[in-house]
Amino acid sequence: MSWAIVDISNFYVSAERLFDPSLHGVPVIVLSNNDGCAIARSEEAKALHVRMGDPVFKMRDRIRRHGIQMRSSNYELYADLNRRFNAVIGEHSGTTEIYSIDESFFRLPVLPSGLGDVATAHQVRADILRQVGLPTRIGLGPTRTLSKVANALAKASEKVWNGVVDLHDEDLRRRLFQVWPVGEVWGIGKALEARLRPLGVRTAAELAALPPATARDVGTVVLERLVRELNGIECDDFQVEPEALKNTAVTRQFGEPVRDLEELRQAMARRAARATEKIRAQDLVATRMIAFVQGSRFHRDPPSQSRSVRLSPPTSDPRAIVGLAGRMVEAMFEPGKVYTKCGVLLEELVPSGKAQTDLFAVEDPRAPALLAAMDGLNARFGRDTLTLASQGFGQQGFDTKRAMKSPSWTTRLSDIPVAR
């Protein structure tokens, strides 16, 4: 058996290019919420040394000089393309695991086809390109970790590998690992890299040679597992059923800084309401809620406060959660401070039917029907058709800026492109 991981090349940029041919062949970046930083770059933009997370205001010059094209992020479009991408993978393998918005694992071999793993991988790439229009790369290996490394190698030397790297062969692994920096290995971040350096571990080969006990000593059991996986020993069980969501968060930077209690309360109410929508969509209720407010971390002495509360009984009712969030804002607000961000976290999510009830709480028997009606209206007529009054009305200065967003080409009737 083997693992495969497919990732979409420069996904957000590739998605924008799919519907706007003028973006081909020129440097393109897609921006974070509030149009703040570059979070996706075309190859041309990478060649101009635009790094992941570079703030736009610091590269105005380069943007003008090289005509770098910018787009606000369009998650409606990306989510829909991701769904199509996974549908194609599903045609090839019954066992797929969605890992992120632009990557999915799947298991090989795919029996009926009779093709080898590498040939199957090429077929999957060709089908995704033809049916969805997105370029991809695939890594293969006996463990998830090895397939991720293979995928990174395919990415690093696109021309050499033609989009597919297979790391089943131990000799090939030995050769490639000797020149693969340890910091590039999936699961090794800055901190672990720094802790491994004194031990003389600088390459993937040296990491793979580390005795498991040493690995656990330097890091945790996670690093020990990583070392085993690098040697081809599987440590992570395959999960057919996706794990249920455990926590969720809705946190946003403000379009304009907020100094006013009422505005802060409204901004928080919008995030809280959105968080409850997310969990209701999966039929979950939350056991714990946290709300926080913050000032800019780039300024001296920014305000930063949070409050948490246990929800008993667990709930997804926006009336309860938005109400609590409002009271928390009142408790946290300090007059004269400048706020740039706030958010709501819902934690310890459980299926709504299985939630522990509270002996002393009085539940509103009409709530399920009310919330179902509310979600139904918003699904049919668009988000925020029906909201709580405490969320305020209309577009506000504190809402996220998205000045350069492309249309929702594939998910809104009004935005569907017209062919002439």
Add this chain to the structure above:
DNA sequence: TCTGGGGTCCTAGGACCC
């Protein structure tokens, strides 16, 4: 002036129990 958002897993340490 302007710097994203959303997840998971693990450990240490405190509180509490017998």
Add this chain to the structure above:
DNA sequence: TCTGGGGTCCTAGGACCC
């Protein structure tokens, strides 16, 4: 001077990922 030995549960915070 001497000062037990385990447990569990919870939370905050660190580290990693995309």
